[in-house]
Amino acid sequence: MKHLKFSLLAAMVWALPAMAADDFGNAENGAEIFDECSGCHELGQGAENGIGPHLNGIFGRKAAGIDGFTYSESLTRAGNDGLVWDLEKLGYYIENPQIFASGTRMSYDGLEDPQERADLLAFLRIYSDNPQNIPEAAPTAIAAALEVRLPPDILEIQGDSEYGEYLSSECLTCHRADGAAEGIPSITFWPEEDFVIAMHAYKRKLRPHPVMQMMAGRLNNEEIAALAAYFAELEE
Amino acid sequence: MTLNRRHFLGATAAGAAALSAPMVMGGSHSKPRVVVVGGGAGGATAARYINKDSGGEIDVTLIEPTRRYYTCFFSNLYIGGFQEMEDLGHGYGNLASQGVNVVHDWAVGIDRDAKTVALAGGGSVPYDKLILSPGIDFVDGSVPGWDLSAQNAMPHAYKAGSQTELLKAQIMAMPEGGTFAMIAPPNPYRCPPGPYERISMVAHALKANNPTAKILVVDPKPKFSKQGLFEEGWNNHYGGMIERIGPDFGGENFTVDPAAMTVDIDGSVENVDVCNVIPAMKAGRICEMAGITDGNWAPVNAADMSSKMDADIHVLGDASAQGDMPKSGFSANSQAKVCANAVRGALTGSRVFPAKFSNTCWSLIDTDDGVKVGATYEATDEKIAKVDGFISQTGEDAALRKATYEESLGWYSGITADMLG
Numbered sequence: 001m002k003h004l005k006f007s008l009l010a011a012m013v014w015a016l017p018a019m020a021a022d023d024f025g026n027a028e029n030g031a032e033i034f035d036e037c038s039g040c041h042e043l044g045q046g047a048e049n050g051i052g053p054h055l056n057g058i059f060g061r062k063a064a065g066i067d068g069f070t071y072s073e074s075l076t077r078a079g080n081d082g083l084v085w086d087l088e089k090l091g092y093y094i095e096n097p098q099i100f101a102s103g104t105r106m107s108y109d110g111l112e113d114p115q116e117r118a119d120l121l122a123f124l125r126i127y128s129d130n131p132q133n134i135p136e137a138a139p140t141a142i143a144a145a146l147e148v149r150l151p152p153d154i155l156e157i158q159g160d161s162e163y164g165e166y167l168s169s170e171c172l173t174c175h176r177a178d179g180a181a182e183g184i185p186s187i188t189f190w191p192e193e194d195f196v197i198a199m200h201a202y203k204r205k206l207r208p209h210p211v212m213q214m215m216a217g218r219l220n221n222e223e224i225a226a227l228a229a230y231f232a233e234l235e236e
Numbered sequence: 237m238t239l240n241r242r243h244f245l246g247a248t249a250a251g252a253a254a255l256s257a258p259m260v261m262g263g264s265h266s267k268p269r270v271v272v273v274g275g276g277a278g279g280a281t282a283a284r285y286i287n288k289d290s291g292g293e294i295d296v297t298l299i300e301p302t303r304r305y306y307t308c309f310f311s312n313l314y315i316g317g318f319q320e321m322e323d324l325g326h327g328y329g330n331l332a333s334q335g336v337n338v339v340h341d342w343a344v345g346i347d348r349d350a351k352t353v354a355l356a357g358g359g360s361v362p363y364d365k366l367i368l369s370p371g372i373d374f375v376d377g378s379v380p381g382w383d384l385s386a387q388n389a390m391p392h393a394y395k396a397g398s399q400t401e402l403l404k405a406q407i408m409a410m411p412e413g414g415t416f417a418m419i420a421p422p423n424p425y426r427c428p429p430g431p432y433e434r435i436s437m438v439a440h441a442l443k444a445n446n447p448t449a450k451i452l453v454v455d456p457k458p459k460f461s462k463q464g465l466f467e468e469g470w471n472n473h474y475g476g477m478i479e480r481i482g483p484d485f486g487g488e489n490f491t492v493d494p495a496a497m498t499v500d501i502d503g504s505v506e507n508v509d510v511c512n513v514i515p516a517m518k519a520g521r522i523c524e525m526a527g528i529t530d531g532n533w534a535p536v537n538a539a540d541m542s543s544k545m546d547a548d549i550h551v552l553g554d555a556s557a558q559g560d561m562p563k564s565g566f567s568a569n570s571q572a573k574v575c576a577n578a579v580r581g582a583l584t585g586s587r588v589f590p591a592k593f594s595n596t597c598w599s600l601i602d603t604d605d606g607v608k609v610g611a612t613y614e615a616t617d618e619k620i621a622k623v624d625g626f627i628s629q630t631g632e633d634a635a636l637r638k639a640t641y642e643e644s645l646g647w648y649s650g651i652t653a654d655m656l657g
């Protein structure tokens with residue numbers, strides 16, 4: 001364990017210059033940052049569900065896994081598909097909740113600063129069962145998790161919507177063009193940026209669904225932009 | 237290639253076609269003409285996309301004898317009691333109102349020199365590009381003792397509709413503790429997991445109504461699609477009910493007797509109450525008549541699904557020999573879009589994009605226990621080649637299996653809308 005922590009540290013110094021010496025983030029700072037969450041989430045002894053589910057034991061918990069809390073359809077789907085919260089996934093989610101669940105009910109813009117995310121996660125970790133086993137993710141994954149925002153040039157690509165129309169035909173075998181969701185979610189009328197973020201989350205295998213990982217996996221950045229442009233203007 | 241390129245069903249049909257004027261549809265002759273034979277997963281999709289995307293620049297005629305298309309996909313779920321037959325039938329009204337010229341008739345011959353398709357009802361239709369998506373027919377003599385005249389005693393139910401209803405009625409009427417037998421087909425055939433999903437659905441129906449009944453699968457193949465998943469599911473849900481006899485135990489060596497209702501497996505005769513015979517398959521007969529088959533199937537170029545024997549004919553779906561894609565509704569639909577893009581480009585100069593194909597096949601094993609397998613493909617010079625794939629895992633939790641099943645309902649709704657508008 002000591003050894004692992006040491007190598008983790010070595011790998012992350014460049015990404016997180018200010019972290020506490022014995023951990024990947026500063027839990028004390030994290031406790032303050034949690035103010036951003038505490039309006040919706042309870043934590044600690046006797047924590048109950050509020051606007052959001054309680055966050056005790058969140059490390060290692062299945063996404064949308066608290067019985068009796070009503071989650072959004074997309075987060076529920078992600079949980080059923082096998083999304084389990086670990087350091088990496090939490091890092092992504094807190095950076096931008098849309099990455100796992102488009103149209104999520106967690107209306108929170110995301111914590112942009114990697115250091116703040118690291119501190120917050122160090123704090124949340126205290127309330128999980130086996131903090132000594134966390135982080136389990138490989139050092140590179142942790143570094144990646146803390147530096148997750150899609151590069152702006154990917155978001156700025158102007159999609160070729162005629163190409164998008166052709167590519168979209170492959171999607172419409174499953175997703176209905178009229179936006180009806182009868183077992184597979186609707187992907188029409190989306191803001192382009194949300195669409196691009198969701199597709200890249202599948203492409204990077206962050207979202208767990210194998211069909212969509214495969215479909216997105218072979219699309220390049222221009223093709224994803226083309227699809228986003230086409231589906232955004234599909235409006236009849 | 238044959239010398240005589242006129243291939244007609246019979247002398248009468250040929251005579252009728254030769255005499256009547258090639259004017260089944262009206263419309264201007266200046267527009268390029270696409271004729272699609274077969275309004276199933278491949279043909280309906282191709283007709284709809286070419287019509288929709290060309291914005292009236294191309295005349296599209298769809299030739300399909302039936303007025304309602306009953307999907308083979310989900311027909312096993314009807315046997316299991318999860319779907320109504322009514323909900324599996326889809327009309328062509330939307331395609332017609334969107335501008336596709338829908339002709340309810342059989343294509344009975346193709347004249348590749350004159351570029352016309354002869355119809356059973358007389359007359360012929362001219363084309364600039366012809367798209368054939370006629371699905372499958374059965375190979376004569378592949379199940380000794382069985383031919384199409386025996387399909388009421390021993391149904392195949394591998395074209396959906398009345399055959400499926402008949403098979404289900406026979407299953408429901410089985411005597412207590414009776415035997416259901418299936419003769420499974422050799423490769424290649426439509427829907428690789430189809431026979432095994434069917435076994436699951438038959439078991440589901442029998443478990444509720446006739447729990448001491450037995451299911452016997454006579455299978456000439458050593459392995460089959462999603463085998464691990466099906467066997468796990470059969471074990472969990474229907475322990476002891478299903479016996480499969482593979483080639484090691486005589487599954488290759490069988491005859492059936494539809495009059496006596498017996499199956500002879502490697503010399504031992506079994507009395508059965510229901511026998512579902514799924515013969516070996518080949519491309520729908522019209523491909524043979526067009527002279528574009530090599531063996532049982534019609535070979536195509538992967539980039540645009542054009543026939544290797546005639547650049548103005550494209551073959552979609554089950555009938556085509558294309559490479560790595562399984563013969564499925566999803567595949568036929570996917571190929572149709574690549575073909576539609578290429579045909580439109582050739583006729584109107586619209587942009588042609590690189591071919592991309594994909595497939596996913598869901599199967600239901602029992603209530604809320606769905607599994608899937610899928611892959612993506614690309615066109616190479618030789619064939620449609622697999623790029624990447626996935627398959628459900630054994631031991632998945634119930635929530636995931638339920639989600640997988642619900643997804644298949646979404647797909648059914650998606651693909652039928654995508655085919656027929």
Ligand SMILES: Cc1cc2nc3c(=O)[nH]c(=O)nc-3n(C[C@H](O)[C@H](O)[C@H](O)COP(=O)(O)OP(=O)(O)OC[C@H]3O[C@@H](n4cnc5c(N)ncnc54)[C@H](O)[C@@H]3O)c2cc1C
Nearest residue numbers: 274276277278308309343370371427553554564565566568
């Ligand atoms: C039990 C079963 C379960 C299945 N489950 C699935 C599944 O879950 N998912 C999946 O993707 N696929 C499934 N399939 C496979 C799927 O049904 C076929 O692969 C698909 O329908 C092939 O499409 P196609 O266009 O080649 O042929 P078809 O859909 O069969 O269409 C052919 C059409 O051509 C018409 N036709 C034939 N000859 C002529 C002629 N001479 N003139 C005019 N019209 C003609 C026919 O009437 C028919 O309507 C299943 C099949 C079966 C049997």
